Amino acid sequence: MLSNDVLEPIIKDLPAHREALTGLREILLANAVMCGEIPSPTFGEEALVRFLCDRFTESGLQNISTDEAGNAIALIPGGEGKRTVLVSAHVDKIWDKSIDHTVSVTPARLVGPGIADNSLGAAALASLPAVLDRLGIRLKSNLVLLGTTRSMGKGDLAGLRFFIENTKIPLHAAVCVEGIEIGRLSYASLGMIRGDISVRTEEERDWQRSNGSGAIVALNRVIDDILGIETPGRPRTAIILGSILAGNAYNVAPTKATLRFEVRSEQPGMVARIHDRIAEIVERVNAEDRVKARLDIIARRRPGGIDFSHPMVKATREIMGALGIQPKVAPSTNELSALVDKGIPGVTLGITRGEEKHSIEESVEVAPIFSGIAQLVGVLRAIDGGICDE
Amino acid sequence: MSKIESWLESNTFHHGEFWDLLALVREKERKGLTISLCIPTLNEEATIGKEIVIFKSELVDRYPLVDEIAVIDSGSTDKTRETAAAFGADVYLSSEILPGQGFKRGKGENLWKAVHQCRGDIICYVDADIKNIHPRFVYGLVAPLIHNDTIQYVKAFYDRPLAFSQGIRPSGGGRVTEILVRPLFSLFFPELTALIQPLSGEYAVRREVLEQIPFPVGYGVETSHLIDVYMKHGLDAFAQTDIDQRVHRNQATLDLGKMSFGILQSFLTRIESYGLVDKLPDMSNTFRQFQAEGNRYEQVLREIVEEERPPIITIPEYRQRYHPEADRGATKPSAAKAPLPGKPAKKPQPRG
Numbered sequence: 001m002l003s004n005d006v007l008e009p010i011i012k013d014l015p016a017h018r019e020a021l022t023g024l025r026e027i028l029l030a031n032a033v034m035c036g037e038i039p040s041p042t043f044g045e046e047a048l049v050r051f052l053c054d055r056f057t058e059s060g061l062q063n064i065s066t067d068e069a070g071n072a073i074a075l076i077p078g079g080e081g082k083r084t085v086l087v088s089a090h091v092d093k094i095w096d097k098s099i100d101h102t103v104s105v106t107p108a109r110l111v112g113p114g115i116a117d118n119s120l121g122a123a124a125l126a127s128l129p130a131v132l133d134r135l136g137i138r139l140k141s142n143l144v145l146l147g148t149t150r151s152m153g154k155g156d157l158a159g160l161r162f163f164i165e166n167t168k169i170p171l172h173a174a175v176c177v178e179g180i181e182i183g184r185l186s187y188a189s190l191g192m193i194r195g196d197i198s199v200r201t202e203e204e205r206d207w208q209r210s211n212g213s214g215a216i217v218a219l220n221r222v223i224d225d226i227l228g229i230e231t232p233g234r235p236r237t238a239i240i241l242g243s244i245l246a247g248n249a250y251n252v253a254p255t256k257a258t259l260r261f262e263v264r265s266e267q268p269g270m271v272a273r274i275h276d277r278i279a280e281i282v283e284r285v286n287a288e289d290r291v292k293a294r295l296d297i298i299a300r301r302r303p304g305g306i307d308f309s310h311p312m313v314k315a316t317r318e319i320m321g322a323l324g325i326q327p328k329v330a331p332s333t334n335e336l337s338a339l340v341d342k343g344i345p346g347v348t349l350g351i352t353r354g355e356e357k358h359s360i361e362e363s364v365e366v367a368p369i370f371s372g373i374a375q376l377v378g379v380l381r382a383i384d385g386g387i388c389d390e
Numbered sequence: 391m392s393k394i395e396s397w398l399e400s401n402t403f404h405h406g407e408f409w410d411l412l413a414l415v416r417e418k419e420r421k422g423l424t425i426s427l428c429i430p431t432l433n434e435e436a437t438i439g440k441e442i443v444i445f446k447s448e449l450v451d452r453y454p455l456v457d458e459i460a461v462i463d464s465g466s467t468d469k470t471r472e473t474a475a476a477f478g479a480d481v482y483l484s485s486e487i488l489p490g491q492g493f494k495r496g497k498g499e500n501l502w503k504a505v506h507q508c509r510g511d512i513i514c515y516v517d518a519d520i521k522n523i524h525p526r527f528v529y530g531l532v533a534p535l536i537h538n539d540t541i542q543y544v545k546a547f548y549d550r551p552l553a554f555s556q557g558i559r560p561s562g563g564g565r566v567t568e569i570l571v572r573p574l575f576s577l578f579f580p581e582l583t584a585l586i587q588p589l590s591g592e593y594a595v596r597r598e599v600l601e602q603i604p605f606p607v608g609y610g611v612e613t614s615h616l617i618d619v620y621m622k623h624g625l626d627a628f629a630q631t632d633i634d635q636r637v638h639r640n641q642a643t644l645d646l647g648k649m650s651f652g653i654l655q656s657f658l659t660r661i662e663s664y665g666l667v668d669k670l671p672d673m674s675n676t677f678r679q680f681q682a683e684g685n686r687y688e689q690v691l692r693e694i695v696e697e698e699r700p701p702i703i704t705i706p707e708y709r710q711r712y713h714p715e716a717d718r719g720a721t722k723p724s725a726a727k728a729p730l731p732g733k734p735a736k737k738p739q740p741r742g
Contacts, residue, residue: 026477030447033440037522058452102521102637105439106469107476 006385007315010378011322017135018323018374027130028369029105031055031123035091036103036115042092042155045070049091052126052147059129061145069162072147076129076139078384083141085383086174086344087128087376088160088335089121090151094358111363116354120179120364122147124351124373131373139384144169151335156194156299160338173312173388174346175379176335179364180354182372183320185329187313187347188305189337191271192264195297197222197282199257202290214253216246218291223259225281229274237265239274268303301337306345311387312379316347319378323371345388349376393625394584401541401629405530411453414529418536424457425532425594426510429479430500431461434518435468441516441523442477448525455529460508461518462487462500470518482507488707494697497591498611502699505600506708512536513600517591521637530631531594542599542627543619545585546592548636564589565643570650571613578661579617581625588616589653592633599623601703601712609649610656610696617660644679648694651677655696 021028040048049072056064056074063075072091078084093114095101103112103119112119125145132138144167149159164171178184199218223241231237239261246257263274278295285293306312308329320327332348339346351372354364391399408414418425427445431438442459449456461474461481475481485493487503501515512535516527531544567589575582582588589612603618605611619627641649655673662670679690702708709716 024451026443026447027451029443033444103440104436105443105473105477106435107439107473 006382006387007318010381010385011318014319014322014374014378017377018370020135021131021370021373024127024130024134025366025370028123028127028373029110029366031126032110032115032120032364033103033105035122035126036110036112036119037101039095039097039099039101040091040093040114041096042094042150042152044097045091045149048122049147049149052091052122055126056129056145061129067163067166069159070149071159071163072145073163074145076132076143076145078139078141078143080140081142083172083384084144084169085139085141085380086144086146086171086346087125087177087380088146088148088174089125089177090118090149090159090335091122091147092149092152092155092159093117093119094152099360107366109363109365111361113360113362116179116357116362116364118177118179120351120369121177124177124376127373128376131377135377137377137381139380141172141384142169143380144171148335154298157335157338160335161341164338164342164344171342171344173383174339174344175376175383176339176346176348177376178334178348178350180352180357181328181350182352182368182375183325183328184332184350185313185316185320185327185347186332186334186336187308187310187316187329189301189303189332189334189340190264190266191268191303192262192299192301192337193271193275193297194260194262194299195278195295197259197261197278197293197295199285200292201253201255203255215255215257216253218285218288218293219244219246219257219259222281222285222293225284226261226278229277231265231274232267232270235265235267235270237263237267237270237274239263266303271303302341303337304340305336310345312345312347312383315382315387316349316375316379319375319382323375323378325371325375347379349379351376393581397581397584397625397628401534401626402632403530403534403629404632405526405634408526408529408533411448411455411525411529414533414536415453415455418455418532421536423512423536424510425455425512425514426504426508427456427459427514427516427528428501428504428508429459429461429474429516429518430464430497430504431466431470431474431518432464432497433466433468433470435466435470435473437521437523438470438518439473439477441518441520442474442479444523444525445528446478449528455532456514457510458508460504462504462507464495464497464500488705490707491699491705494607494699496607496611496697497609498605499607499699501611502605502607502702505597505702506705506711511597512594513597514594515592517638519638522635526633527592527636528594530633531592534629534631535594535596538629540626541629542596542623543615543629544594545587545628545630546590546633546636547586547630548590548633566646566650566653570653574657578666579620582616582620584625585616585628585630587630588612590636592636597712599627601708602701604701605699606652606656606696607699608694608696609652613653614656614660614698617657617664621664647679648677648692651694652696655694656698659696659698 038048052072061074065073095113199215201215241261243260247254265271282293282295317327352364352368356362459479461479464484471481484500484503487507534541534544606614661667675695677692677694680687
């Protein structure tokens with residue numbers, strides 16, 4: 001079988017590669033620190049994109065550029081160049097420019113806001129030319145290194161989508177890199193919608209005549225009805241009520257209330273059905289006297305992706321196994337959905353273990369990084385060897 | 391144009407002028423220069439790891455600008471030495487360098503011992519408490535020395551970040567600079583006021599200059615360096631580089647008092663020895679501060695003696711190591727300056 005012939009030598013090299021990569025420790029960590037200390041909120045990623053482009057330039061890459069979406073792009077030409085593989089990491093973080101982005105470094109871990117999501121992922125991308133160089137690896141395929149903007153929250157993968165929709169290069173396969181968790185093997189994406197439901201009521205001028213109504217009460221009716229929607233346990237489906245914004249005082253009923261929610265499901269069509277139910281509920285409340293309700297969908301993904309038995313997933317599992325990494329296979333709502341839409345097979349990999357994700361004390365462990373990078377190189381070599389060809 | 395104005399014009403740089411590290415490394419190699427980076431430490435485990443990682447990655451592995459990274463520690467009780475060694479710095483205990491000379495506690499002591507321990511033609515000192523560390527803290531300072539043979543001593547200055555200052559934004563230097571050192575320089579050495587941050591802990595200096603000047607072991611070391619180098623070589627030996635922002639922990643005002651006391655001691659000794667004043671009276675070494683407890687005020691006395699190390703060229707071990715030809719009948723000419731990055735044969739143990 002083709003994939004065994006391809007995989008065997010790759011798997012044999014993994015321990016030696018991991019060992020050799022420890023020689024790049026300071027370069028890997030310095031890149032993580034620098035990516036971590038440059039603020040890069042979603043829609044404000046310019047500085048980090050410039051840094052990545054500078055790194056690509058210093059590494060002697062080709063076709064270094066940014067596009068209209070602000071992505072950082074560079075090309076490592078392959079020996080044959082028949083295929084092109086995309087390696088992408090999102091460069092936006094959840095943190096605003098105003099917070100202290102200092103990263104601290106100890107022999108065991110790096111600590112700082114966004115270090116796991118996704119400064120380390122961006123650093124892996126920035127370090128990849130040095131990594132391949134150190135390991136003496138020259139791929140046959142071209143590699144496109146892509147630092148993507150506007151991936152999180154309201155960004156809704158706009159950077160990656162823009163690149164995939166507009167690039168002239170046919171992409172053979174893709175690997176997305178996240179700082180954590182090592183072992184994650186996302187190969188398919190969940191269907192998902194995210195939306196805001198906002199309710200407006202007229203102002204109550206006389207509290208004695210008021211029956212305590214107002215926007216909160218109206219929104220509460222919406223929530224009650226949403227909770228009445230039946231969701232199957234298998235395939236996994238969930239409606240997540242994430243946030244409520246309403247009111248400022250103890251004694252004034254607010255005239256506006258907003259609910260933020262997300263629906264996700266592994267079952268095709270389920271998200272769309274739930275969406276229709278929610279839309280009906282909103283319509284019903286809207287029809288009530290003196291209440292205006294509206295539904296805004298801000299992000300939408302289709303479920304899909306490659307199968308669990310796809311050779312790329314199988315190869316990735318074997319590579320992880322050879323490095324002693326326990327694979328945690330699960331669908332996700334991330335970048336893969338943008339690839340799925342275009343029929344590009346892809347997986348998402350994590351580089352190390354981390355803690356306190358999305359807190360100021362977010363941290364990543366140093367020791368597993370070398371396994372994480374060796375795994376990334378192994379998967380790229382497997383794709384280069386043709387495991388995605390059928 | 392006044393001397394100060396023309397000096398500001400010609401000898402004040404911005405680190406951005408030196409972004410091309412490849413060109414800088416080529417020029418350094420063409421001139422056959424070696425560069426040692428010295429980081430004096432005392433309990434800096436929070437920031438030392440990042441400094442070493444960044445400097446080693448950018449200035450050793452990527453661009454071989456720096457030939458050695460030496461951490462000179464005054465006996466930290468935290469993980470400073472362990473962390474620095476883990477990331478590949480050469481770690482030395484100050485007390486184990488030139489053991490025959492004894493050990494005095496103070497940053498100046500570490501800087502002086504570094505002149506013996508570090509092998510470079512240029513020594514670049516960087517403090518260990520910088521939160522926003524970046525390679526510019528080093529290349530911005532050594533670049534003027536690499537490019538211009540007449541420059542001997544390059545100081546860093548900073549635009550201090552607003553968010554981290556305590557209320558008031560200093561216009562140039564820190565509080566001790568603006569309240570003490572700048573007024574003193576204005577009175578006695580007006581040209582030295584051109585240095586925007588005379589007390590900054592980041593500077594790069596040629597060995598020929600460092601070996602010829604004494605080192606106060608405590609707070610006075612930067613001030614006395616400036617005066618001594620100025621008296622020997624004049625303002626043209628100096629340059630300064632704008633390093634943009636430097637974020638560090640802010641010191642309490644009471645600690646700045648101690649610092650000022652030490653600086654004044656070094657300063658006064660100097661104006662006396664250079665004959666700028668007649669004999670000074672005997673001065674007390676006791677620094678007095680007060681603390682209140684309810685309505686009671688209590689004196690806090692502190693003995694601060696700003697001791698000085700002599701120019702290191704006067705130490706026989708140093709001459710043997712760097713100028714064996716000068717000592718007639720020197721026994722071991724092989725102890726001559728070894729090419730870097732060779733390490734000294736007898737390396738003090740980093741951890742005892």
